[in-house]
Amino acid sequence: MSPASAPDPASPIGNTAAIASGAALVRVEHLSKEFPAGSTGIIGGKKLSIKAVAGVNLEIAPGETIGLVGESGSGKSTLGRLILKLLEPTEGAVYFDGRDLSTLGRAELRALRRQMQLVFQDPYSSLNPRMRVRSIVGEGIEIHKLARGAEKERRIAELLAMVGMSADAMDRLPHEFSGGQRQRIGIARALAVNPRFLVLDEPVSALDVSIQAQIINLLQDLQEKLKLTYLFIAHDLRVVEHISNRVAIMYLGKLVEIASRDEIYLNPRHPYTRALLSAIPTIDTAHRPERIKLPGEMPSPMNPPAGCAFHPRCPYAKDVCSSVEPKLETGRGGHAVACHVFPAP
Incomplete structure (x- = not known):
């Protein structure tokens, strides 16, 4: 992948100082989500549930990009949808610009949805194959009554130009475009209602490596131009390094480490991180880290282990790890870690 321009870690946009000042645009408190998964018996059996997200606390400052990383099944996409209130939490609360989303009425929430949008992972299934680009991008403009007639057409053309597409794309169907072009259309659709916050759910994982860099650069340019805030969900740490100000590591529904980008990549604390x-591929043989191979697979979220959820796979686990759940504690420079063996610095 070609390097995208990395954010300046000294920038006031989205750094830990902004969080400390209470300037969070998005705040998540003790957020949990369980999905019902049947029961152990036909009658009177124990009800089972999938613990997709468990007690997450997170803050995102205006203009910041937080990279959310973890294996498939760790709960990343579920957390993103909970923040957007596309899913109802089992416990906890989400605050957007100081407003508790759970207290908003239907009309208030609909108005607020303009400020929070989602870019999907799969650019093929996320676009209606029977709708032309004009309708796909213009749908949100119509729903929120932002423009009509010639003004709406002008706005659609402007959005397409913003993501590197020509106006003649408006009359074409999704199957006429490449994967990268489709993702640009998806980004234009998300921007149509002038949002402040985007959840980017693995927006480049389905694209070729050369196209990934183009989309990452586009997202960075749009963020600077439109003053956007991102939650960037991914499993590819190479991509996350290029776009993020801070990085949050998620394992089995819980955040196990949060720190600035440089701290995560230069001074990782948690064994999972x-x-x-x-595992990041590199051609630099002189500085290639020794590969840490984790035994087994991630435990089932229906029956997570006691204590630290990572302890069955951790090469450094001690007795306390199997019985006491470590808390996510914040150390120097806002570096937060949930680990008994390697606590926050």
Whole structure:
């Protein structure tokens, strides 16, 4: 992948100082989500549930990009949808610009949805194959009554130009475009209602490597131009390094480490973070880290282990790890870690 321009870690946009000042645009408190998964018996059996997200606390400052990383099944996409209130939490609360989303009425929430949008992972299934680009991008403009007639047409053409597409794309169907072009259309659709916050759910994972860099650069340019805030969900740490100000590591529904981009990549604390970083391919043989191979697979979210959820796979686990759940504690420079063996610095 070609390097995208990385954000300046010293920038006031989205750094830990902004969070400390209470300037969070998005705040998540003790957020949990369980999905019913049947029961152990036909009559009177124990009800089972999938613990997709468990007690997450997170803050995102205006203009910041937080990269949310973890294996498939760790709860990343569920957390993104909970923040957007596309799913109702089992416990906890989400605040957007200081407003508790659970207290908003239907009309208030609909108005607020303009400010929070989602870019999907799959550019093929996320676009209606029977709708032309004009309708796909203009749908949100119509729903929120932002423009009509010639003004709406002008706005659609402007949005397409903003994402690197020509106005003649308006009359074409999704199957006439490549994957990268489709994702640009998806981004234009998300921007149509002038949002402040985007959840980017693995927006480049389905694209070729050369196209990934183009989309990442586009997202960075749009963020600077439109003053956007991103939650960037991914499993590819190479991509996350290029776009993020801070990085949050998620394992089995819980955040196990949060720190600035440089801290995560230069001074990882949690053993899971270290294992993920060691798996990044590199051609630099002189500085190639030793690959940390984790035994087994991620435990089932229906029956998570006691204590630290990572302890059955952790090469450094101690007795306390199997019985006491570590808290996510914040150390120097806002570096937060949930680990008994390698606590926050």
